[in-house]
Amino acid sequence: MKYILMMTGTKADFAWYAKWSKTDLQAQLAFMHSFNKELKESGVLVATEGLAFPNQAKLVRAAADGTPITDGVFPESKEFLAGYWIVDVETPEQAYQLAARVSAGPGPKDRGNQPIEVRPVMSGPPPEML
Amino acid sequence: MTPEPDNFEHLLRELAPQVLGAVIRRFHEFSAAEDAVQEALLAAAMQWPQEGIPDNPRAWLTQVASRRMTDYLRSEIARRRRETEAALEMDQLAPPPAVHTETDQDDTLILLFMCCHPALTTSSAIALTLRAVGGLTTAEIASAFLVPEPTMAQRISRAKSSIKDSGVPFSLPTSRERAQRLGAVLHVLYLIFNEGYTSSSGPQLQRLELSHEAIRLTRAVHHLLPDDAEVAGLLALMLLTDARRAARTGPDGDLIPLTKQDRSLWNQKQISEGIALLTTALSKGSIGAYQLQAAIAAVHDEAVRAEDTDWPQILALYELLKRMSGNPMVMLNHAIATAMVHGPPAGLELLHALDTDGRLKGHHRLDAVRAHLLEMAGDHQAAITHYRIAASRTTSLPERNYLMTQAARLSDQ
Numbered sequence: 431m432k433y434i435l436m437m438t439g440t441k442a443d444f445a446w447y448a449k450w451s452k453t454d455l456q457a458q459l460a461f462m463h464s465f466n467k468e469l470k471e472s473g474v475l476v477a478t479e480g481l482a483f484p485n486q487a488k489l490v491r492a493a494a495d496g497t498p499i500t501d502g503v504f505p506e507s508k509e510f511l512a513g514y515w516i517v518d519v520e521t522p523e524q525a526y527q528l529a530a531r532v533s534a535g536p537g538p539k540d541r542g543n544q545p546i547e548v549r550p551v552m553s554g555p556p557p558e559m560l
Numbered sequence: 561m562t563p564e565p566d567n568f569e570h571l572l573r574e575l576a577p578q579v580l581g582a583v584i585r586r587f588h589e590f591s592a593a594e595d596a597v598q599e600a601l602l603a604a605a606m607q608w609p610q611e612g613i614p615d616n617p618r619a620w621l622t623q624v625a626s627r628r629m630t631d632y633l634r635s636e637i638a639r640r641r642r643e644t645e646a647a648l649e650m651d652q653l654a655p656p657p658a659v660h661t662e663t664d665q666d667d668t669l670i671l672l673f674m675c676c677h678p679a680l681t682t683s684s685a686i687a688l689t690l691r692a693v694g695g696l697t698t699a700e701i702a703s704a705f706l707v708p709e710p711t712m713a714q715r716i717s718r719a720k721s722s723i724k725d726s727g728v729p730f731s732l733p734t735s736r737e738r739a740q741r742l743g744a745v746l747h748v749l750y751l752i753f754n755e756g757y758t759s760s761s762g763p764q765l766q767r768l769e770l771s772h773e774a775i776r777l778t779r780a781v782h783h784l785l786p787d788d789a790e791v792a793g794l795l796a797l798m799l800l801t802d803a804r805r806a807a808r809t810g811p812d813g814d815l816i817p818l819t820k821q822d823r824s825l826w827n828q829k830q831i832s833e834g835i836a837l838l839t840t841a842l843s844k845g846s847i848g849a850y851q852l853q854a855a856i857a858a859v860h861d862e863a864v865r866a867e868d869t870d871w872p873q874i875l876a877l878y879e880l881l882k883r884m885s886g887n888p889m890v891m892l893n894h895a896i897a898t899a900m901v902h903g904p905p906a907g908l909e910l911l912h913a914l915d916t917d918g919r920l921k922g923h924h925r926l927d928a929v930r931a932h933l934l935e936m937a938g939d940h941q942a943a944i945t946h947y948r949i950a951a952s953r954t955t956s957l958p959e960r961n962y963l964m965t966q967a968a969r970l971s972d973q
Contacts, residue, residue: 431955473684473715476707518707520681552957555808555815557754557801 432476432518432551433525435532437544438509441484448483450538457536465531469517474524480513516551568608571617572601573776576695579621581667584730587629590674591720594692596628597621601695668693669784670732672777673741675719676748679726684719685748686755691716694773704770705755742785746794746850749778753798771802782837792841793851799834800857803827815962819866831861852881871900888919892929904937924953928963940970 439447450458469475487510488500504510515532519525529546576597583593600621614620675689687705690696702712733741756771778795785791807821838854856877863869878894891914899907911930920926931946947967951960 470710471714473711473718475711518683518705518711520683550955552955552960554956555958556954556956
């Protein structure tokens with residue numbers, strides 16, 4: 431079963447993250463590096479990516495003629511995707527365990543444990559359907 | 561003679577477990593032997609199309625794999641010597657002549673028992689079975705499961721370590737363990753078969769037909785154990801289910817339920833083979849769950865039109881199956897059969913029992929079946945509600961589309 435683990439944050443969260451101390455950043459990078467390595471070596475990693483900061487995000491709508499109209503204005507409360515992991519595991523509990531590890535990852539003292547959204551990735555058709 | 565690519569691929573896969581068995585017997589090391597055989601298979605896949613199939617392909621593969629093993633063991637010994645200056649383990653280079661009475665056929669079975677060992681997780685057992693017994697490459701297995709190749713390589717390598725750590729001997733299980741271990745093998749084969757359906761999203765062209773691979777491996781087991789009725793039952797179940805493959809999905813990949821399928825697309829050859837296998841198996845007198853499921857599939861396959869389906873017989877078979885396994889999915893199908901024979905209220909009554917049972921709590925199939933029976937009973941509003949609940953709970957994309965379409969169909973009326 432494949433699950434996606436999503437890390438999200440508001441613009442304020444990203445701005446706060448940009449101000450982390452060098453020690454905190456290094457600890458976080460080291461954690462991510464070893465976490466990803468562990469996922470690969472345990473044979474569960476399907477994909478992982480980090481995304482650009484929200485100031486790079488554009489909201490695109492099609493005009494009447496189909497051409498794109500872009501907008502960069504978002505409400506302050508909007509949660510942006512910061513990065514994700516897709517893992518292939520045997521039970522949902524295994525996915526929750528991995529998410530909890532990311533949630534409790536290193537950071538400044540006042541960081542608190544970050545919520546990670548976990549959701550199943552859709553699969554193909556069921557074996558048999560009457 | 562230049563062989564057809566399909567022919568030598570088939571030959572390679574058939575020989576893979578026999579060659580692996582021979583190499584393990586000679587060198588007593590499963591993990592490295594498995595790698596060596598993979599290399600030999602790759603070498604054959606490169607050379608045979610140009611040079612033709614050797615006179616004795618099995619001996620050719622065994623020789624190439626053994627050469628790789630010798631190289632590996634030499635470098636292992638050199639490594640150990642460098643690291644520890646420890647005494648040379650020369651006996652590894654020249655193993656004593658193996659004293660064995662088992663045949664090549666037994667090797668395939670032994671490998672299956674090994675790869676489906678209870679010490680492994682299900683996904684590891686599946687991957688290792690496909691590689692060591694099925695002779696598939698890591699890339700092929702990875703593409704079938706839609707995971708990156710390095711991930712699959714790690715999964716296989718960890719599975720091999722678990723086997724090494726668990727100290728499973730390379731021999732057939734004792735007669736005391738045998739039934740249980742064979743059950744585990746059949747379960748893994750059954751899961752590979754079903755995986756052929758569930759991972760069929762993704763690029764169709766690159767996808768390996770896992771269902772066909774499962775049928776091929778089960779056929780091999782049946783060939784080795786022709787008197788085992790459950791092995792025959794599983795093979796029959798696979799054939800009778802797979803026979804409907806072409807009718808299961810529409811042109812856009814949309815699901816078509818059994819009652820709406822174009823039955824002229826069903827594979828009659830597979831159906832006849834499945835029914836013949838099942839008839840022989842049932843006559844042996846030891847009825848098991850795979851035989852019963854195959855019997856149910858056979859009743860469906862034998863109906864020329866959906867309305868010709870012999871539901872009383874299907875109901876009787878589910879009654880038997882229910883007594884044999886406490887699986888709530890069986891109870892769910894039993895409720896459908898009951899509705900078909902005694903009317904929707906009787907089926908809905910059985911679903912109440914499943915509500916309190918708790919094991920299917922929140923499972924989309926419970927809502928999907930309830931919606932179906934409510935629709936049969938003419939309560940369209942309630943059916944719409946339950947189709948939608950089921951759609952929100954399933955993690956299968958084609959099934960979600962199907963369930964949403966059912967709700968939309970009723971609410972558009």
